Amino acid sequence: MNWAVAGALGFSLALDAFAVSCAIPLYAPGVGLAGALRAAGAFGLFQTVMPLLGFWLAGNFLDVIEPVDHWVAFFLLAFVGGHMSFEGISALRATEAARKAMRRKLSGDPTRxxxxxxxxxxTSIDALAVGVSFVGLELHVYGTAAVIGGITFALSLFGVLGAGRLSRNIGDGRCEILGGVILVLLGAKILLQGLFC
Incomplete structure (x- = not known):
């Protein structure tokens, strides 16, 4: 199993869920350990299952994908990474008034x-697309999905419990930008390996 790639994928995909987790206490003050565990568990579960679903869907078209798998992986990761970065930049530009309006729109307990x-x-749709790229990677599919889910669970739990000041400093788009850049770089690495190795 390629732990470096699994860890990079896990970290970059988990940043979306981490940013949302940091925002949860702002929308629902007083979220305790039970709520944090529910949120982290849901985010981790979805981030584990969605890459497997993407891999399964892509596996049914393996004969078509295999000759160009490195290109498929590159374009998917670059698209997802670019989209994440664009969303992060948009969030950085959002005004405080817009953020307050968005908080008012959210009603109910976001941990239930x-x-x-x-x-x-x-937060796991990106993981579905990344799962499609697994076909072109020589990864232990189930192990990689478990690493992605585990990292997401840990970061989400930390995000909800440690939100306060932390969410005000990094819950404004920087996480999405960082995650997007990591995915684009990972896609470029896969493409270069496919072309020259």
Whole structure:
């Protein structure tokens, strides 16, 4: 198993969930350990399952993908990374008034029910696309998915519990930008390996 690639994927994909986790206490003050565990568990579970789903979908088209797998991996990772970075830049430009308005729109406990489901699903869509790129990578698929889920769980738990000051400093788009850059660089590495190795 390639621990370096699994760790890089896990860290970059987890940053979206981490940013959302940091924001949870701002929307729902007083979230305790139980709420933090629920949120982290949901984010970690979705980040584990979605790459496997993407890999399974891509595996059904392996004969078509295999000759160009490094290009597929590159474009998927570059697209997802670019999208994450764009969203992060947009969040950095958001005004404080817009942030307050967004907080008012969110009603309910973000660590329960359908709201938690939507947050977990929304932060794991990128992982589905990355799972498609697994076909072109020589990775232990289940181990890599478990690493991604584990890192997401840990960062999300830390995000909810340690949010306060931390979320005000890094929950404004910087996480998404960093995650996006990591994914683009990882895609470029895969493309170069596919072309020259």
């Amino acid at each position: 029910g359908s709201l938690l489901f939507l947050l977990a699903l929304g």
